[in-house]
Amino acid sequence: MKEKRKGPIARAAGLAEGVAATVRRMQREREPRILVYDETGYARLVQPEARGHERLLEIGEEMVSIAAGEDGERPRHRRAGRVAEKPRRRTKRPASEDDE
Amino acid sequence: MAGTLTPERTAARLCELSSDARAAVLLDAAGAMVGFSDTDKERAHGLGDLTRQLLETVDRATRDWNAEPAEQIEVQVSGGAVFASRTPRWTLAVVARRAALASLMLYDLRAVLGELEGGPPIRRSTSAAEGAPGPATEEAAASESPVPELGHGAESEDSR
Numbered sequence: 001m002k003e004k005r006k007g008p009i010a011r012a013a014g015l016a017e018g019v020a021a022t023v024r025r026m027q028r029e030r031e032p033r034i035l036v037y038d039e040t041g042y043a044r045l046v047q048p049e050a051r052g053h054e055r056l057l058e059i060g061e062e063m064v065s066i067a068a069g070e071d072g073e074r075p076r077h078r079r080a081g082r083v084a085e086k087p088r089r090r091t092k093r094p095a096s097e098d099d100e
Numbered sequence: 101m102a103g104t105l106t107p108e109r110t111a112a113r114l115c116e117l118s119s120d121a122r123a124a125v126l127l128d129a130a131g132a133m134v135g136f137s138d139t140d141k142e143r144a145h146g147l148g149d150l151t152r153q154l155l156e157t158v159d160r161a162t163r164d165w166n167a168e169p170a171e172q173i174e175v176q177v178s179g180g181a182v183f184a185s186r187t188p189r190w191t192l193a194v195v196a197r198r199a200a201l202a203s204l205m206l207y208d209l210r211a212v213l214g215e216l217e218g219g220p221p222i223r224r225s226t227s228a229a230e231g232a233p234g235p236a237t238e239e240a241a242a243s244e245s246p247v248p249e250l251g252h253g254a255e256s257e258d259s260r
Contacts, residue, residue, distance in 0.1 A: 029176075030198075031176075032175075032177050032178065033174075033175075033176045034158075034173070034174070034175050035173070035174040035176075035202075036158060036162055036170035036172070036173050036174075037170060037171055037172035037173070037174070037206065038167060038168050038170065038171055039171045041172075043174075044162075044165070044167070046158075046161055046162075050161055051160065051161050052157045052160055052161030053161065055157050056154065056157050056158065056161065056175055057175065059150050059153050059154045059157065059182075060154070060175035060176075060177045060181075060182045061177045061178075061179070062146075062150055063147055063150045063154075063182050063193075063195050064177055064179045064180035064181075064182065064195055066143050066146050066147055066150070066195075067122040067123035067143075067147065067180065067195035068179060068180065069140070069143060
């Protein structure tokens, strides 16, 4: 059973741990990966060193970029040699008096 | 209604069901494209070709695994995800947004393929505000039998 934290420092530490875990989980989820499922739903990961792994990711990226087309949600390329495209930052323009 | 989903409509049906689906294609057992959700045929054919390559590459990669051929495939890349599901007759592939839940997408793929192969149609719920056919009031809902067949049976027995 998890020990209950009581003090303010301990509570802050608990929060920080939670945030760090979330960031780690999000990073892990963003990593390119390939999973294959059998008919029972059992999943197996295609390891990065496995034959065809690189090609499968390339195909996936191509499919995503084709489908993105008009959506404008473009993939950032993972391979070395290609420059990762930085997503455009959308900043909300403060409403000025001229707009009104 | 059972049996109303045609191969030509299948890809579009999947995109209707899932808001995370961006484009989908349906291939037959020979690898020929029979349906797509995209209005742009060129893009659809591109997706169809890549789906064929994806499945071939997966089969090559997993040949030594001493397991059944993969039925479903998930490829997560930085800009989105690709999911594919196949039956002996059909292969349905979809490109989804990065935030799409893999389990839901795979479930939808299987459900749509099941419907195409004559399985039960996928039921979609609509809210009362959209004019759902169900009872709109609590009284009407309370009077309705949770098992309609039993309700009708009881009525008919009463009338005898």
